Amino acid sequence: MIVAEHLTKRFGQKQAVSDVSFTVAPGKVTGFLGPNGAGKSTTMRMIVGLDRPTSGSVSIDGRSYSSLRSPLTEVGVLLDAKAVHTGRSAVNHLRSMAATHGIRRSRVDEVIEITGLTSVARKRAGGFSLGMGQRLGIAAALLGDPHTLILDEPVNGLDPEGVMWVRRFVRHAASEGRAVLLSSHLMSEMALTADHLIILGRGRVLADAPLADIVEQWTTKSVRVRSPRAREIAEAAASDTVSVTSRGNGYLDINGATAAEIGELAAARSLPLHELTPTTGTLEDAYLKLTGDQVEYKTKEVR
Numbered sequence: 001m002i003v004a005e006h007l008t009k010r011f012g013q014k015q016a017v018s019d020v021s022f023t024v025a026p027g028k029v030t031g032f033l034g035p036n037g038a039g040k041s042t043t044m045r046m047i048v049g050l051d052r053p054t055s056g057s058v059s060i061d062g063r064s065y066s067s068l069r070s071p072l073t074e075v076g077v078l079l080d081a082k083a084v085h086t087g088r089s090a091v092n093h094l095r096s097m098a099a100t101h102g103i104r105r106s107r108v109d110e111v112i113e114i115t116g117l118t119s120v121a122r123k124r125a126g127g128f129s130l131g132m133g134q135r136l137g138i139a140a141a142l143l144g145d146p147h148t149l150i151l152d153e154p155v156n157g158l159d160p161e162g163v164m165w166v167r168r169f170v171r172h173a174a175s176e177g178r179a180v181l182l183s184s185h186l187m188s189e190m191a192l193t194a195d196h197l198i199i200l201g202r203g204r205v206l207a208d209a210p211l212a213d214i215v216e217q218w219t220t221k222s223v224r225v226r227s228p229r230a231r232e233i234a235e236a237a238a239s240d241t242v243s244v245t246s247r248g249n250g251y252l253d254i255n256g257a258t259a260a261e262i263g264e265l266a267a268a269r270s271l272p273l274h275e276l277t278p279t280t281g282t283l284e285d286a287y288l289k290l291t292g293d294q295v296e297y298k299t300k301e302v303r
């Protein structure tokens with residue numbers, strides 16, 4: 001479990017992280033989101049003692065990272081997949097890490113197999129593609145079979161098979177009771193992977209809630225209706241609080257009424273329904289709404 005309390009980090013005049021508090025609970029995948037420059041990496045670096053907080057504190061299972069006797073066996077970290085000794089083979093890189101912690105050599109072979117690196121294990125890590133480097137970084141994080149995992153953009157550069165593997169792997173790790181903190185800019189992937197989300201914007205916590213609650217709260221629900229008598233349904237449903245948008249071909253999107261209400265309204269008028277589907281927005285919709293005015297590096301709209 002990771003507990004951050006009032007974490008603050010300034011770099012000169014730049015306030016990178018401001019009074020950030022959160023808990024990363026065991027048994028869950030906690031997604032860490034935010035626009036570029038929001039402070040995610042700085043927060044992760046403070047968790048593992050690579051940056052010292054200007055004020056506030058953070059602990060892993062009740063202790064600061066620097067006081068952990070055997071960090072690899074307590075917390076697995078993937079922060080920068082390129083941070084390997086480029087002249088060493090993957091297996092030697094992992095063996096040298098294992099040796100510092102008295103981790104048995106057979107565990108190195110295990111993590112190489114788990115991460116699918118067997119065929120390149122004896123190749124120089126410096127020649128690895130981004131995706132292979134990510135797999136090696138994940139292998140290193142797993143080496144000590146830690147109870148907490150911190151993975152910064154682990155799917156960056158992975159092919160679809162690798163992305164799916166990371167998803168299954170982190171879900172499995174959480175199901176075994178591990179605490180997993182995962183950052184990614186891929187919203188669709190995060191929606192499939194995370195249970196809980198912490199969203200940062202300009203160094204502050206914008207949201208800290210279950211994923212489903214965030215999507216529910218920050219997107220509009222609507223009901224997709226299809227009927228050969230769509231116009232009559234639209235006229236019957238529209239009111240001060242219910243808006244109806246016609247999509248053509250008998251399709252309507254109705255906001256402000258439930259599927260049950262629309263179904264009953266249609267039944268009462270003997271209007272046939274060929275489709276009645278409640279829809280919610282996506283995590284991407286919710287995220288863009290939540291972070292809309294927190295984006296530091298605004299892009300120009302493409303026309």
Ligand SMILES: Nc1ncnc2c1ncn2[C@@H]1O[C@H](COP(=O)(O)OP(=O)(O)OP(=O)(O)O)[C@@H](O)[C@H]1O
Pocket residue numbers: 011014015016034035036037038039040041042043
């Ligand atoms: N060593 C540093 N010196 C000065 N400013 C820094 C330093 N590290 C980070 N910053 C600044 O702090 C802010 C937060 O950066 P951070 O890398 O933590 O954001 P992030 O959320 O991880 O962004 P990204 O999604 O782009 O990786 C940014 O404005 C960044 O420029």
